[in-house]
Amino acid sequence: MFLDIGLSYLEVFFLVRILICNQKGGTGKTRTCMLLASALRAVGKSVVLEDHDPQQSLATWSQSLPEPFLFEGNAEEGGFLVIDTPPRLDLTDHTGRNLLTRLVQGADRILLVAELGGLELAAAKPMADFIQHTLAEIPADQRGRAFVLWNKIQARTKEGKQDLAPLAEYLGLPALRTTLPFLHPYHTIQYTGWAGITGEARARVLDLALEIVA
Numbered sequence: 001m002f003l004d005i006g007l008s009y010l011e012v013f014f015l016v017r018i019l020i021c022n023q024k025g026g027t028g029k030t031r032t033c034m035l036l037a038s039a040l041r042a043v044g045k046s047v048v049l050e051d052h053d054p055q056q057s058l059a060t061w062s063q064s065l066p067e068p069f070l071f072e073g074n075a076e077e078g079g080f081l082v083i084d085t086p087p088r089l090d091l092t093d094h095t096g097r098n099l100l101t102r103l104v105q106g107a108d109r110i111l112l113v114a115e116l117g118g119l120e121l122a123a124a125k126p127m128a129d130f131i132q133h134t135l136a137e138i139p140a141d142q143r144g145r146a147f148v149l150w151n152k153i154q155a156r157t158k159e160g161k162q163d164l165a166p167l168a169e170y171l172g173l174p175a176l177r178t179t180l181p182f183l184h185p186y187h188t189i190q191y192t193g194w195a196g197i198t199g200e201a202r203a204r205v206l207d208l209a210l211e212i213v214a
C-alpha cells in the first residue's frame with residue numbers, strides 16, 4: 001500500500017513528523033493540517049494529529065468527524081504526525097524552552113504556509129528566518145526539510161500569475177511545486193470533512209501529500 005505514494009522503506013516504519021507553521025495569523029495552517037491528514041488517511045496511511053494552538057481548532061474538528069484522528073503519543077509504530085501551531089513564535093513548552101524551536105528541530109518536514117502579497121510575505125519572513133537559524137543549530141543529518149507552501153492562490157489574478165520563485169528566494173526557503181488554490185471546499189472542510197472535497201480540489205491535496213513525503 002505504501003508504494004502507491006512512493007514512500008521510502010524507512011518512512012513506512014518510522015514516524016514522519018510534518019510541522020505546519022507561520023507566526024502570521026490566518027494563512028491556512030489549520031486548513032492545511034486538515035487537508036493533509038485527510039489525504040494521507042484516504043490513501044491508507046496512519047495519521048496522528050498534534051495541536052499546539054490554545055484555540056484547539058484542529059482538535060475540535062477532529063472530534064467532530066465520524067472517525068476522529070488519534071492524538072499525540074500513539075504513533076510510534078510509523079505513519080504520519082501532522083502538527084498544527086499557533087500564529088506565534090514566542091510560546092514556551094512545559095520545560096520553559098521555546099516551543100517552536102523544539103518542534104522545528106524535531107520535525108522531518110517543516111511547512112511554512114504562506115500567502116502571496118507584500119504584507120503577507122513580510123509577515124512570514126521572521127518565521128522563515130527562525131526556521132533557518134533553528135535548523136542550523138543541529139547537525140545537518142538531523143535536520144528536517146523545510147519548504148514554503150503557497151496557499152490561497154488565485155490563479156486568475158495578477159498576483160496569482162506572477163513568478164513565485166523570487167518570493168521563495170526572499171523567504172530563503174525552497175517552495176513546494178504544489179500550491180493550494182483559494183477554494184471554497186478547502187474552507188468548508190471544517191463542516192464536510194474530506195468527503196466534501198472532490199475532483200481537482202482533492203487531487204491537488206493528494207499531490208501535495210505526495211510531494212511532501214517524497
Ligand SMILES: Nc1ncnc2c1ncn2[C@@H]1O[C@H](COP(=O)(O)OP(=O)(O)OP(=O)(O)O)[C@@H](O)[C@H]1O
Binds near residue numbers: 024027029030152
Ligand atoms: N486554500 C484555501 N481556500 C479557501 N479558504 C482557505 C484556504 N486556506 C485557508 N482558508 C481560509 O482562511 C481562513 C484561515 O484559515 P486557517 O484557520 O486554516 O488559518 P490559520 O493559519 O490556521 O489561522 P490561525 O493563525 O488563526 O491559526 C479560514 O477561514 C479558512 O477556511
Ligand SMILES: [Mg+2]
Binds near residue numbers: 031
Ligand atoms: Mg490555526
